[in-house]
Amino acid sequence: MEYGGRRGMWNILEVLDACGVKATFFVCGATAEKYPDVVRAAHADGHEIAGMSYAFERVRTASPARERGIVTRTAKALEDTCGSRIRGWRCPDYRLSPQTLDILSEFDFTWDSSLLNDDLPCLFKCAGGTIVELPFTTSTADKTYIGYPYPMRGGPDGLANVWDCEFDVLYRESERAPRFLILSIQTWATGRPAPLRTLRRFIERLRKHNDVQFARCGEIVAWCSKGN
Amino acid sequence: MWTEIQLQKPGRWPQGIRLPIVISVHHQSEEAAVVFPDGQVDPFDYSERQYGGRRGAWRLLEILEKHGVLGTWIICGATVEKYPEISREVKKLGYSIAGHTYEHEMMCNYPPDHELRLIRKTVSVFEDKLGDHLKGWRTCFASHHTVDLLLEHFDFEWDASIWNDDLPYIIEGYGKKLLEIPFSSYSDAACAIQITNPMPPTPYGTWHSNTPEFILRTMKSQFDALYERGAERAVLMPLTVHDFIVGRPSRSLILDQFIAYAKQFDGAVFATHDEVTAWWLENYKAQ
Numbered sequence: 001m002e003y004g005g006r007r008g009m010w011n012i013l014e015v016l017d018a019c020g021v022k023a024t025f026f027v028c029g030a031t032a033e034k035y036p037d038v039v040r041a042a043h044a045d046g047h048e049i050a051g052m053s054y055a056f057e058r059v060r061t062a063s064p065a066r067e068r069g070i071v072t073r074t075a076k077a078l079e080d081t082c083g084s085r086i087r088g089w090r091c092p093d094y095r096l097s098p099q100t101l102d103i104l105s106e107f108d109f110t111w112d113s114s115l116l117n118d119d120l121p122c123l124f125k126c127a128g129g130t131i132v133e134l135p136f137t138t139s140t141a142d143k144t145y146i147g148y149p150y151p152m153r154g155g156p157d158g159l160a161n162v163w164d165c166e167f168d169v170l171y172r173e174s175e176r177a178p179r180f181l182i183l184s185i186q187t188w189a190t191g192r193p194a195p196l197r198t199l200r201r202f203i204e205r206l207r208k209h210n211d212v213q214f215a216r217c218g219e220i221v222a223w224c225s226k227g228n
Numbered sequence: 229m230w231t232e233i234q235l236q237k238p239g240r241w242p243q244g245i246r247l248p249i250v251i252s253v254h255h256q257s258e259e260a261a262v263v264f265p266d267g268q269v270d271p272f273d274y275s276e277r278q279y280g281g282r283r284g285a286w287r288l289l290e291i292l293e294k295h296g297v298l299g300t301w302i303i304c305g306a307t308v309e310k311y312p313e314i315s316r317e318v319k320k321l322g323y324s325i326a327g328h329t330y331e332h333e334m335m336c337n338y339p340p341d342h343e344l345r346l347i348r349k350t351v352s353v354f355e356d357k358l359g360d361h362l363k364g365w366r367t368c369f370a371s372h373h374t375v376d377l378l379l380e381h382f383d384f385e386w387d388a389s390i391w392n393d394d395l396p397y398i399i400e401g402y403g404k405k406l407l408e409i410p411f412s413s414y415s416d417a418a419c420a421i422q423i424t425n426p427m428p429p430t431p432y433g434t435w436h437s438n439t440p441e442f443i444l445r446t447m448k449s450q451f452d453a454l455y456e457r458g459a460e461r462a463v464l465m466p467l468t469v470h471d472f473i474v475g476r477p478s479r480s481l482i483l484d485q486f487i488a489y490a491k492q493f494d495g496a497v498f499a500t501h502d503e504v505t506a507w508w509l510e511n512y513k514a515q
Binding site: 060061093094095096114115116117118119135137138139140144145153154158161162163165166168169170173 | 266268270271272275276278279282283437438439440441442476477478479480481
C-alpha cells in the first residue's frame, strides 16, 4: 500500500502528464498529511483533488456527529495541503450512511461518487443543496487483476481487455445516448510499472478518437448542473 | 412425491436442430443484496446490483433484439413490481418468462410451508402486474421440497432449478407432469460474478471477476464441445446471464460476441424454455 504514496502516485502523474490528461484524485486526509508533496504536485498540475475519508473510516453506521467530524477533518487536511477547498467525495468502502449526502451538502460539496447503480449521473436534493452523483463501477477495477495479493485473472493484459471492452461498448452506445466512462484505479496497484503501461496504452488508444474527451469529475458535474 | 418417467428411446430434438442454446436472463436486480448482521442491507452491494434493474437488463434485451434471438427471462416477483416496464416489454416480445422467487429467497433455508407461501406470492405478482400465468420456475437454491411443491400446488409446465443432468427429464406426481430442464455452473456467467464480501477483513479483494475474454472463451469451449457431441446425440446448452453482471458494458460484449459466434453454425438454435419443453415432450408423446 505504501507503494502508492511513495512511488505509484508519482508514476501515474508522469503518465497522465505525458498524455496531457487531467484526472481526479481521491485522497484520504491522512494520506495528504503523509505525502503532501505528491498531492500538491497533482493539484498544481491541474488535477482535481477530492476526498475519500480521513483514514478509511467506514460510515455506514456512524453517527451524524462522527461523520461530520470525518468530512471536516478530511476537507481541512486537503485544503491545508493544496490551498483550496475540495468539492467532491467518495466513501472509501462505497457504503454511504443514510446521511452522507446531506452532510456533504452542508459543507458545500457539489458532488459524490460512491454509487454504482447507473450509466449516467443523477442529482440528489439534499439538506444543504443539490449533490450530483457520479456513479462509478467496480467491474473495471484494477485490484481484481493486478492488485491484491498478486496479479491474477490475466494480470495487466486481463486489465487491458476489460478496459477495452468497456470503452468499445460505451463508445458504440454513445452514438445514441449520452455516456461517460469512469475508470477507478489505485495508486498502489496501477502505479506499478506493468499496469502503468496498460494505462498508458489505454489512454493512447482513447486519444485516437477526436470525439472522446478526458474530464475531471468536477467538469462532468459542471456539465450536468448546466443542463438543469 | 414424484417419479421420473424414463423414455424408451433416447430423446431427440426436432429435425434440423443440432444444439439448442437456452439463454436465461436473470432479472433480479438488487433482490439478492447482502444483508448485514445488524439488519441493514449492504449499501455497496445494493447499489452494485441495482444497476441490473436500472440499466443492465435493458442492455441485455437490446443485444438479444439486435441478434433477433429469443430466450427466457427469469424474474423475481419484487423485481416485476419495481421495474414493470421491462417485464412488460419482454412479455410483449415473446420471451419465455419464469418466476425466480419473490425477493430472491434462498429456498433451501426455509420450511416447506414458507416456501409454498413465497411461490404463491410470486405467482400472484405475475398474474396481477403482468397478466401472466407462469409456465416456468427457477428457484434460488432449491430445497428438498421445491419440485414437490411445484407439482402438488401449481400447474407449472417446466422447472429449471436443478443442476443434475445434461438433458431435460420428465417427472410425474400428483396426477401432473413437469419437465425439469437442468442448467450447469459451466453455463452460468457466474464465472464473471462480482462477489462482494459483506464483512471484508481488509478493504481489498472484495470482488473477483474474470475478464470478458476468458468468459467468452469458456462459453465457446462449451459450445464447441456440445456442438461436436450433438452430431451423435441430443445435447442442450443452458446459458445464464445476470442483469447486474453481464449487463455491465464490458461484460455485455461477452453475450453479444457469443451469440454472433454460435449463429454461424448450422443447427445451433437459440430457444426458449417453453420451446424446449414442447420439443422434449414430443419424445414422450411419440412412444
